[in-house]
Amino acid sequence: MTDLAAITAQLAARAEEHDREATFPHEGVALVHQHGLLTETVAARYGGPGAGLGRTVEILTALGAGDPAVALVTAMTLFNHAGQALAPTWPAPYYQRVLAESAAAPTLINALRVEPELGSPARGGLPATVARRVADGWSLSGRKIFSTGGEALAWMLVWARTDEDEPRVGSFLVRGGSPGLRIERTWDHLGLRASRSDDVVLDDVRVPVDATIDLAVPVPDARGATLFAWNCLGLTAMYLGVANAARDWLVRFLHERVPTSLGRPLATLPRFEAAVGEIEARLASAAVLVRALAGGVDAGDPEAIRRAPVGKLIGTRAAIESVQDAVALVGNNALNRRNPLERHLRDVLCARIHTPQDDTILTAAGKAALSRFGKECNP
Structure with a gap:
């Protein structure tokens, strides 16, 4: 069984340094990956531990006591794997890539939804980020704010609308480091400074035609x-x-x-x-x-x-x-x-x-x- 208390202590040893300098805790994320915690909620049918929310609560309590910035990016990744376990929405080839990458190195995932004009999408509205159909798939342009762990994300689920006559809304699977994607270091916050929740700017970022999740005519809130x-x-x-x-x-x-x-x-x-x-x-x-x-x-x-x-x-x-x-x-x-x-x-x-x-x-x-x-x- 993973010694969560020992992990808490190791994270705490550098938490003050990362907070003071507002630097992303890459070594803390590597530690969490080393102990298999980033993939605890991968379903058993995919070869994962299949941890439930009870175990996730235990993990995040321990990580939060050590370094909440590490805990937050871990939480986002765990929630995404949990969502796939509850009701698969990722195109199968892409999720298999995520699992293969996760076995080799820390593979952080986060859904980027918040925008400057929109505010919290939970309160309604359509995203300003637009996906335009092009010959080889989709072209995404827009800006996402409060993008936790942006500089370290392997996969970004970018919430956007299409430019079709009847717009559809969904998440587009964007690889970190894609051409046309840049991180603007706007995060200068009171707390969770090491989370590097910076702006992610997309300028004609290309996404394959099948790299989408829940692309459909807008509904009030499609989350389960x-x-x-x-x-x-x-x-x-x-x-x-x-x-x-x-x-x-x-x-x-x-x-x-x-x-x-x-x-x-x-x-x-x-x-x-x-x-x-x-x-x-x-x-x-x-x-x-x-x-x-x-x-x-x-x-x-x-x-x-x-x-x-x-x-x-x-x-x-x-x-x-x-x-x-x-x-x-x-x-x-x-x-x-x-x-x-x-x-x-x-x-x-x-x-x-x-x-x-x-x-x-x-x-x-x-x-x-x-x-x-x-x-x-x-x-």
Whole structure:
């Protein structure tokens, strides 16, 4: 069994360096690949381990505690393999190439959907990136923003529309380093700085005619509910890993900090015992919820699948609040860049930006509850 704790420690050793310099953690991704974690969710029918969401939550929690930038690019790759396991959409020859490449070297995959004008595609709208039919396939032109791991991606699933009279929308399989593709280093973010979520610009990038996924007339949201639950709970696990690392640093700090006026460690004071207990209870409860929902998703429980966004809301709030509480307990030292708590705070705040955002989750949950109550009152 993979020693996830050892991998966490190795990733953590260089996380501060990559954050400070905003450099992509290539060696961290290589470490994850070395231990087979990038392909854990490859289905058994393709010769893979066939890991479910429960195992993925365990992996991403550990990687998030070490280096969340590595965890995030790993998550995107795991989700893509999981999607293929749940409902195959990749053209068979292309997925076989991905598997062959993955056996030899780290093979990162990510779906590039967000654009400057469109914002989050989850809130509706058509992409401005256009695919034009040419003699040898498709020609793609456009710009994708927040393209996590862009410089290191082996495969990009570029969401685009065709220029046909009745446009179709889908994902086009673009190889990293393709002619006409360039990375603009626009990523200068508060947190997850090492993720290098730069702009990807496509200028007449050629794609074979059969290198497409789900190319069809637009529908509101073609993503499956189960894979959406993977995204919600997997990323929440990653941020709970960040919060776990912050808690661990706090505990060490309180044991090592011995004010001369006190003559004993801060960890011995009831005030700090209660405060750490609050953090511990919050994180433990969130972890239990995420694991339980992940188990339900793996079992095909429709209620767990439906509740996954709420699990994200509760889990990410627990992670953010716990790190903020740790900062408040430590004071000035917490915001000193010599200490990792400052980085954990910046990283965990990024939990709020992932789809679905809190307002969408709460609105959907509220509408569902009100609808149920309305049916009960007006049978």
